[in-house]
Every structure is written in structure tokens, then in C-alpha cells.
Amino acid sequence: MGEQLAKLWRKISWSWSPGSERESSEAIVRNLWLHWFPAKITRAAMSWNYSLWLGTAAASLFFILTVTGVMLMFFYVPSTERAYGSIKDLQYAVSFGRVLRNQHRWAAEGMVAVVFLHMARVFFTGAYRGTRAANWLVGVGLLLATLLLSFTGYLLPWDQLAFWAVTVGTNIAREAPVVGGTMRFLLLGGTQIDQQTLLRFYVLHVFFLPAVLWVMFAYHMWRVRKDGGLGAVEAIKADRRMAPKPMPATKSYSLFGLTPGTSVQVMSSTELEAEDQVVSSPNLTRRIVLVFLIVFNATLLASIFFNAPLEEAANPAVTPNPAKAPWYFVWLQELVASTTVHIGPLTISGGFLGGILLPGVLLVLLAVWPWLDRSPLSAEGRWFPSSRKTQNRVFVVAMIAIVLLIVVGVFLRGPNWRIYWPGMPRPQAPTVL
Amino acid sequence: MSAADKKNVPPTDTERRRVLRLLGKGSVVAAFAAQIGAAARAFFPNVLYEPPTKFKLKRPEEYPPGFTFDAAHRLFVVREEDAFHVISAVCTHLGCTVQWRENEFDCPCHGSRFRPNGSVISGPAPRPLSWFDTRLSPDGFLEVDSAVDVAPGFRFVPPKGQA
Ligand code: HEM
Ligand code: FES
Numbered sequence: 121m122g123e124q125l126a127k128l129w130r131k132i133s134w135s136w137s138p139g140s141e142r143e144s145s146e147a148i149v150r151n152l153w154l155h156w157f158p159a160k161i162t163r164a165a166m167s168w169n170y171s172l173w174l175g176t177a178a179a180s181l182f183f184i185l186t187v188t189g190v191m192l193m194f195f196y197v198p199s200t201e202r203a204y205g206s207i208k209d210l211q212y213a214v215s216f217g218r219v220l221r222n223q224h225r226w227a228a229e230g231m232v233a234v235v236f237l238h239m240a241r242v243f244f245t246g247a248y249r250g251t252r253a254a255n256w257l258v259g260v261g262l263l264l265a266t267l268l269l270s271f272t273g274y275l276l277p278w279d280q281l282a283f284w285a286v287t288v289g290t291n292i293a294r295e296a297p298v299v300g301g302t303m304r305f306l307l308l309g310g311t312q313i314d315q316q317t318l319l320r321f322y323v324l325h326v327f328f329l330p331a332v333l334w335v336m337f338a339y340h341m342w343r344v345r346k347d348g349g350l351g352a353v354e355a356i357k358a359d360r361r362m363a364p365k366p367m368p369a370t371k372s373y374s375l376f377g378l379t380p381g382t383s384v385q386v387m388s389s390t391e392l393e394a395e396d397q398v399v400s401s402p403n404l405t406r407r408i409v410l411v412f413l414i415v416f417n418a419t420l421l422a423s424i425f426f427n428a429p430l431e432e433a434a435n436p437a438v439t440p441n442p443a444k445a446p447w448y449f450v451w452l453q454e455l456v457a458s459t460t461v462h463i464g465p466l467t468i469s470g471g472f473l474g475g476i477l478l479p480g481v482l483l484v485l486l487a488v489w490p491w492l493d494r495s496p497l498s499a500e501g502r503w504f505p506s507s508r509k510t511q512n513r514v515f516v517v518a519m520i521a522i523v524l525l526i527v528v529g530v531f532l533r534g535p536n537w538r539i540y541w542p543g544m545p546r547p548q549a550p551t552v553l
Numbered sequence: 554m555s556a557a558d559k560k561n562v563p564p565t566d567t568e569r570r571r572v573l574r575l576l577g578k579g580s581v582v583a584a585f586a587a588q589i590g591a592a593a594r595a596f597f598p599n600v601l602y603e604p605p606t607k608f609k610l611k612r613p614e615e616y617p618p619g620f621t622f623d624a625a626h627r628l629f630v631v632r633e634e635d636a637f638h639v640i641s642a643v644c645t646h647l648g649c650t651v652q653w654r655e656n657e658f659d660c661p662c663h664g665s666r667f668r669p670n671g672s673v674i675s676g677p678a679p680r681p682l683s684w685f686d687t688r689l690s691p692d693g694f695l696e697v698d699s700a701v702d703v704a705p706g707f708r709f710v711p712p713k714g715q716a
Contacts, residue, residue: 284649284662287647287648287649288647288648291647291648305597306596309596309598310598310601310602310603311603314602315602316598316602436650437650438624438650439649439650439652439660439661440661441652441661443649443661443662453663456646457663457664457676457677460676460677460678460679467679467680468679469646470646470677470679471646471677471679535661536659536660536664537661537663537664537676
């Protein structure tokens, strides 16, 4: 009996400190949870400085969101009459319900930030050229799915913030040419934000979008392997090609020295030396657990000390003043607020220019960037190479513009969307009439 | 018939078989496409549980002079002496509810400002606030149709004795 259990346990677990390389690679190949990892991983890809482990941090946040989200589903009722009350219950009546809700909220906002930073890392290290261009495109899809998850989740508490953010958001959708009206009708399940809207957003948020994101994430990881590991590997290979080969020291080395071209090893590692790599179990597995624990504890600490916002219950009659979108959408709100133009008798709404056209152009640019980029392939896998100065400048300028708009929107905008510099008194805007 | 035998049967009626195969495959594809179309169509509701666009407000005589906000319908009833008109409180930019401030409407979302007649003073709103068609219901209430816009300057004067 004990023997049987031990056998079973060995099937679903693995050794964290394997005695040999063979034991290590068997753990990877045989284990369901590990089989998507390579048996060996390049030291350069393991470096903290190269990837900053932001992709893994994003994946950790998504995992936390999935688990806390499913727990929230046991308490939340997607009905206009009871949604707000069920969130209040979580805050005040359910043991640790507040921490649960906080953790879901802070992990969500953290994920938007971390995914964005991960994208910036990939850009600055030029790791989206050649074979990696496809994965960049998958990444753009992941970014979109992350933002849509945030947007749909935002409506669920059915408070003032939720109601007005979604009012503005779906009216922006209406500004899209030709299909705009239909799109909004479909999204709302009618012409007003009501029960149908809440139900649609709920299903999108708890099932459809997470499922899409999980599938895209799996493909993202599969592509990382098919592309021969991280871009940093490319840099190592380039260095190896430049450097003269050291005298072979061991038998296997001489074998490598004698047989140029493809070896029995994985194709991508032909130009790598044994010392460039470490076994994935336990090096990679331990690292992933470490990153997950750091991220988990950060969100938990934030959830203990800071409460997720909840305003009054949704009230279509009174718009809070100022009515702000969540910080990661505030830059879009700034754009829609300031891009209405008048050309003679013709007026183009900021909802279209700033809400559809400009973000649309940005998104398309982001998606096709790998094919526009003409920097040398040798720049791949290194931070800020001098041959990529122009590219990096363009990206930094765009990022600074977005961050500035966010700062203005979050900190300076007061009642009636006017600018209030720090220290300026803000008039108390009446919230009821 | 074994697999080897089949291979040796000369293909007769080739053309007929090709058409039949095409029909077979085509009908499967068509059925599948129709099913997807039907599923998509289901997401466009046929019945909306939304309040009607035509509704009754209070009796004309119950409104004081000036601007009165009706929260339930998101509009302002404006009374000048015995004349009435109704202006929408929905900002034409992205749909927030505007507020009446002394002498103008202010939108809290992106700062659009409107004159008392609904025209735009400043801000991103692309159009003036809507004016709604207003009349008297048979039983003596102000009646508004928010689906029917009227030109600014419209006035409704209830028959004598009603206001
Ligand atoms: C849900 C969001 C995302 C998750 C969970 C995720 C996850 C990951 C992970 C775990 C890696 C391995 C390297 C690392 O940790 O940095 C990676 C690499 C990569 N990601 Fe993402 N990612 C996401 C979004 C994005 C976005 C928005 C982009 C770009 C538009 C992107 C493009 C890439 C590319 C091109 C690589 C390969 C980088 C290299 O070879 O150095 N990903 N991703
Ligand atoms: S919704 Fe009124 S200014 Fe944008």
C-alpha cells in the first residue's frame, strides 16, 4: 500500500534536487507540468538582467487572477439588483472577502502594468525580429486580451465608477465608422447599459476572455521554444561565432570540434557550448517558483494594506464629477477629451479621433513593427544596442507621451475635467442635484 | 471487396462522383456555416426590456419656472412663463449626464460646456444637446418622445387652464 502510494507520488512529482543530468531531464520529459520546458536552458536566458522575468511575472499574475477570480464567482451575483450588494458583502460580511477582492483587483492592475513592461523589455532587447516576429504578434493579442479583461471586469461591481467608465467606453465603440452602432448594440445586448450588458460582460470576463488568454499564452510559450529560446541565446551564439574556439578539453568537446554543422543536439544549441547551459530541473523550475512567490506576496501585501475602490451604487442620473477611467485607460480619456476638431461646418468627435483612430493606428503600428524594423539582426537579444538607437527613441517617446497623459489624467484633472495644479483648491463638485 | 481490389476497379462515372462528392462536402460546410450564423444572430436581441422612448412627465402646472432636472429620464424640463421645452441631459460627446450650473450645462466627464439652449460653448462635445418633442397627454401630463428631436427654439404652450 505504502509502496503503491510512493509510486503514484513519483509519477506526479519530481525531484527538486536531481542526482544526475539524466534524472533531471527525465523529470522534464515525464512530468505533465514540466514537459513544455526544454531539458536544458541557456544561462543567458536565466539571467535576471536580460528578461527581468517580466513574462513569468505576468503569467504568475494571470494564475493568481484565475484562482481568486473563481473564488469570487462563489460570492458574486451578476444581476443589476444584487451585484453591488454582493461586492459589499465581500467587503464587510465574508471572512477575508475583502482581501480576496483586493487581491483580484491589485493583481489585475499589476498585470496590465507588468504586461506593458514585458513588452517594453522585448522591444528594448530587439527580441522580436526574424523568427520571433510571430511571437510578438501573439504578444499584441495577449496585451489586447489583458486590456479587455480589465475593461469587462470593471463593470461587474456595478458602482458609479463601473457604470460611467463603461458608458464612456461603449460610446467610444459607437464612434467606429459603419459598424460602430451595431458593435455597441451587440456589446450591450440592447441600447442601454442594463441587465443584459452586465450578463454579457460577466460571461466574457469569467469565461471567454480568460480561455482565449490561456490558449494564447500556451501558444506564446510554445513559440518561445520553437524560436530557439529567448533572444539572449542569439546574442550568445553571435559572440561564440566571433570568438576563436578554445582547445577541446573533453571527449565530447572534441566530437563537437570535429563535426561542424548539425549535431545530435537540438538544432538551436549547435553553436552553444556545454558551459552556456544549465539543466532546467531544478534551475528553471526553482526560479519560476521564486518569481511566483515574489509576485504572490507582493499582491497579498498590497491587498492587506490597500482596499480596492468601490463607489456608490450605479446611478444613471448622476455622473460623478470628475468621472475618471481606470489609470491604464485614462490616457485614452485624455485623448477623447481633447481631440474634437472643427473644420468649417464639419465637426469630428474626439470619440472617433482619440478613441478609435489614434489608438487604432497605434495598435496597427505595434502589430506590424517587426516588419517595419530594419535594424541588423545582430542587435537581437541585447539591451539598448547602438544600432537600434532610432527604434528605441521612437518607442521611448511614445511611452513617455502615454505616461504623461496618464499623469495628467490621474493627478491634475479635477471637477469638470479642468486642470488643477498641486496646491490649487478644488471646488467641491456636488454629486447629487 | 478488399482494399487491393478497390484500387483496381477502373473509375467510372468520374464526373458524377465528383459532383456528388462536392454536393456532400458542400452541404456539410453550408450546414455548419448556417449554424454559426444562427448562433451569431441569437446575440442580437429581438425583445428589449427597456423603458419606452415615449413617456409622461408631471403635469405642466407642477413645474416651477426655470430648469428642472428629471433624473429618471435624464432630461431638463424648462419653463418660461407658460411655455415649455425639454432638453436632453445626455452629453453628445460620450453620454455622461450634464449638470445645470447657474447659467450653463457642464459635463463632468470631459468638460464640455453648453449654453442654456443646448449649444456648445467649449469642450469635446460635437453637437448641441437634443431637444425632445413635447406635448400634452390626453389626461393632462407633459408627454415627451425622446426618439423625436425638435429644432432648438421649439416651445410648447399648453392650452389655457393647463399651466
Ligand atoms: C498575458 C501577457 C503575457 C504573458 C503571460 C507573457 C509571457 C511571456 C514569457 C513567460 C516569456 C519568456 C521570457 C520572459 O519571461 O520575459 C515571454 C517572451 C516573449 N514575449 Fe511575452 N507575455 C505576455 C505578453 C506579451 C506582449 C504584450 C508582447 C509584445 C507585444 C510579448 C512578446 C514576447 C516575445 C517576442 C517574447 C520572446 C522574447 C525573447 O525572445 O527574448 N509578450 N512572454
Ligand atoms: S461625455 Fe461629456 S464631455 Fe465627454
